[in-house]
C-alpha cells in the first residue's frame with residue numbers, strides 16, 4: 001500500500017509538471033495536490049470516523065475486492081453498517097473508476113438520464129457522494145456533521161488537513177465537512193482506483209493475446225449477446241484503437257428486470273419492499289413513473305471481484321448473470337405442454353414496468369458461448385500488468 005501511495009504522489013507530480021502552469025508557485029501547488037491525495041486516503045481508511053468507531057469507507061470498498069465489499073456470506077449479501085444488524089438494501093458497488101462517471105444530468109437529445117453516483121444517481125458527483133456515508137445510519141452512523149469534523153480535529157492527520165485547506169479550515173463545520181469530501185474525491189480520482197492494467201488493457205496495448213475462449217467471448221459480447229448496447233466500448237460504431245480505455249458503460253439507466261432478492265435482509269423483513277431505482281431520485285425533471293425500476297449501467301471492470309450482482313445482489317456468480325441475460329424470456333423454460341410459465345425460469349421481476357426487452361432476454365447463446373462470455377469478463381480484472 002505504501003509503495004502505491006508513493007506512485008500516486010509521483011504520478012501526480014508528473015501530471016502537474018506537464019499540465020499545470022496556472023499557479024504562481026508551482027512547487028507549492030504540487031505539494032498541496034499530493035498532500036490532498038494522501039489526506040483523502042487517510043480519511044478513506046480511518047475506521048475512527050464512524051459512530052461508534054470501527055468502520056471506514058475502505059471496509060466496504062476494499063482495494064483487494066475491486067473497491068467493492070468482499071463477499072462475507074451469501075446469507076448476508078448486502079453491507080452491514082457499523083451498528084450491528086443495520087443493513088442497507090444495496091451492496092457496496094465498486095468505487096473504482098467512479099471518478100469517470102459524469103455528473104447526473106438529463107440528456108435532451110437522447111431524452112434520458114445519464115451519470116451520477118449511486119445506482120440511482122442520487123448523488124450528483126463524488127464530492128456530494130462522500131458526504132453521505134458518514135451520516136447514514138446503516139453505514140457510519142454519525143448523527144451530525146460536527147461529530148465527523150470533531151473526529152478529524154483530533155485525528156493524527158489534522159495538521160495535514162490544515163496544511164491543505166488553511167490554518168482555520170477545521171473551524172467552520174460546514175466548510176470543513178465539504179473539504180473532507182473534497183479530499184476523499186481527490187483520492188478516488190487517482191490511478192489507484194483506475195489503473196487500467198487488466199489483461200484486456202494489455203490486449204489493447206498489444207502485449208497480451210486473448211485465449212480462444214476470451215477472444216470468442218469478446219466477439220459474442222460485442223455482437224450476438226448485444227452487451228455493448230449498454231456496456232459500451234466506444235461511442236457509435238467506432239472500433240477500439242491502441243490507447244483506448246473503455247469503461248464498459250454509457251452511464252445510462254435501464255430496467256433489466258432483476259428479480260427481488262429474498263436473502264437480502266431488507267427484502268426478507270419487508271416482503272412488499274420494492275427498490276424503484278432511478279424513480280426515487282429527487283432530481284428528476286420528467287415523468288417519474290417512466291424511470292421506475294431503472295438502475296445505472298455499471299462498469300464491468302473488476303466485475304470478477306465484485307460479486308454478488310445487480311443492485312440487490314440477487315445473483316451470486318457471473319455464470320448466473322450471463323444465463324439470466326440469455327434465458328430471461330426464453331420459451332424452453334416455460335411449463336410443460338405450453339402451460340402457464342413459471343415466469344420463465346426466473347423469479348418474478350422486482351419492477352415489471354419499463355423493462356428492456358429489445359436487447360436481452362432470449363439471446364440463443366449455447367452453453368459454450370455463455371462460458372466464453374464469462375471468460376471474457378474475467379479479463380477485465382486489474383493487476384495483470386503494472
Ligand code: HEC
Pocket residue numbers: 044055056057058059060061079080081082088090091092093094095098101116117118119120126129130133134138139140184
Ligand atoms: C457499510 C458499507 C459502506 C460504507 C462504510 C461506505 N460505503 Fe460507499 N457504498 C456503499 C453502498 C451500499 C453503496 C451503494 C448505494 C446505492 O447505490 O444506493 C455505496 C456507494 C458508493 C459510491 C458510488 C459508486 C457508484 O458507482 O455509484 C462511492 C464512490 C462510495 N460508496 C464511496 C464511499 C466513501 C467515500 C465512503 C466513506 C465516506 C463510503 N463509501 C462508505 C456501502 C458503503
Ligand code: HEC
Pocket residue numbers: 119221225226227228229230231253254255256258295296297298300303306308309310311312318321322325326356359360373
Ligand atoms: C439494456 C442495457 C443492458 C444490456 C444490453 C446489458 N446490460 Fe449488463 N447491466 C445493465 C444494468 C442496468 C445493470 C445493473 C442492474 C441492476 O443493478 O439491477 C447491469 C449489470 C450487469 C452485471 C452486474 C454488475 C454488478 O456489479 O452487479 C453484469 C456482470 C452485466 N451487466 C453483464 C452484462 C453482459 C455480459 C451483457 C450481455 C449479455 C449485458 N450485461 C447486457 C444493463 C445492460
